[in-house]
Amino acid sequence: MSETKQNQPVPPIERDIIATLAAPGWRYWLALLASVAVVAWGGWSWSLMLRNGMGLTGLNAPVMWGALITTFVFFIGISHSGTLVSAILFFTRSPLRASIGRSAEAMTVIAIMTAGLYPVIHMGRSWLAFWLMPYPNQRELWPNFHSPLVWDVFAVSSYVTISALFVYMGMLPDLTLLARRIKGWRRPLYKVLSLGFAGTDSEWNIFEKAYPIFAGIAIPLAVSVHSVVSWDFAMTLMPGWHSTIFAPYFVAGAIFSGLAMAVILLAFLRKGYKLDTYIRLEHFDLMAKLLLAMSLIMSVVYVTEFFLAVFRGAPAERDLFIWRATGRYALVYWLVIVCNCVIPLLTFSAKVRRHLGWMIFVATAVTIGMWFERFMFIVTTLAHNYDPFAWGFYMPTLTEAAVCFGGLGWFAMLFLLFIKIFPCVSVAETLQGEPAAAHPELEEDAAATSATEVQHA
Amino acid sequence: MREGWIAVFDDPGRARDALRALKALGVKDMRVASPAAYPIVHETGQPGPWRAMGWLALGGGLCGLTLAISLEVGTSLLHPMHVGGQPVVAWVQFGVIMFELTMLGAGLTNFLAMVLLGALSRRRVARGARDAVLSDRLAITVPAAGHSPEQLAAMRRALAGALAVNEAP
Structure with a gap:
């Protein structure tokens, strides 16, 4: 019998993914250069803060938390959607996962890496950030485990670790396959990173047992990390923050903003890499429907918050909510309402949902709206507290704004590097979906196998 | 073979x-x-070690939980401080970190188990x-x-x- 034919044409999915890893064009370099420039601007501004102190920010008494903490909460929110959505799509066996799962998971890891920078920057004396870590030390000090801020350290650290392993684990089969086709410096890199995965039956069985466990861990962890971030605020007795609705409100907002960012990234990925076959318009349609659902939930939350504040009979809270809509930050408040509640209503139209330009517009509006939403509830509560004598006003300085934009540049830069170094669509999962279409009987087998596994589990 | x-x-x-x-x-x-x-x-x-995956993850989770309890209770008793009217060993407040480290332990063990068992089993092919x-x-x-x-x-x-x-x- 003959040997295996070595010069067979490469299957379309692998060919297309290898094409995304090829030498980038001028648009990619321009985007990378722009993001690096913004990072450099932010880095320089941070260095100014390190050298000259936090006086360079607009922070004051009583507004001790401002744009930096806003950006932290915003990026935690962005990080929320990727792993959570990917894990949910995995459990629902959605074909959508093969196309968008990898990018969404990468977005999670990169966003949380970005978010983690901001509490450290906000500290001022960033070089002492390690004091937050619990280890025996000569100072004989331990973190205060009663504090939500320390819970945050553990929640964010756990989430970034699990999310990074989740995306890496899903990539192992692809790294093995691509290492056998691709040339150049990626081949040894992929070989090492694939950890010897060879696709044997036992490995796949182990993988298929381990992956749902991981997805099962990732979902509650994703919910917990944003709940814990919400408790940074809700555990205080401040008007506008001290609310039982805060954790689910944060989780919903996080899914909302994360989805919007995923839409933007996937739209550019589809357009830039011509991945129309994998990232299809019906995927955007589905994401738009989810975005719309989250927008409606957020609208209900905003109305509920306002209604309760006005009718509960707590003067400070009532005054705060009215002040948000009519006071010095009214522009921010109405921008939030327009971006998060009004513009997403456009996605009721199927034409908008299936039009990339419109989807980018809606998603960008939501992203901007969600940043300002975080800004609004953080700053207005501090600026309009119980005591009228201590009311204040805060406006970020240019230095602070540069550091915040630097985070956005950092996020974009890491994502651009990720999609150029690693496959942005799952090859193995796409392959797994292909024969099912060509051989319907295999799909039945797969469904039967899945059912058996679930019963076994 | x-x-x-x-x-x-x-x-x-x-x-x-x-x-x-x-x-x-x-x-x-x-x-x-x-x-x-x-x-x-x-x-x-083919029978294989994968049936153990769930148990290994559970074991890792319990190790994480034990670490969290030791860390929180141990260090709180080492330097007892009353914060916000809470008891020194405040189980409800400690629950968050217990949860996080349990999940972290389970996830890390799951990943390591997958890599190690995969490496051991693939040699048979x-x-x-x-x-x-x-x-x-x-x-x-x-x-x-x-x-x-x-x-x-x-x-x-x-x-x-x-x-x-x-x-x-």
């Missing part, structure tokens, strides 16, 4: 048909190497089969020792859909 064949396929459907035909002929201990988790990877019936895997190639290893010439001929016929059948080293 000391004596046998490595059959290389370019279609998971044909590979599955061949595997089923071989099973019908009474051939045992076949192994598959595949680029994706096609249903065929579940049909070899002939290297030729493992190396044959590409995005459009999957391989079945077929033990051929101890079969009569008639059986071998039938087994060859069962592998007719293969792109290539090589002797295993």
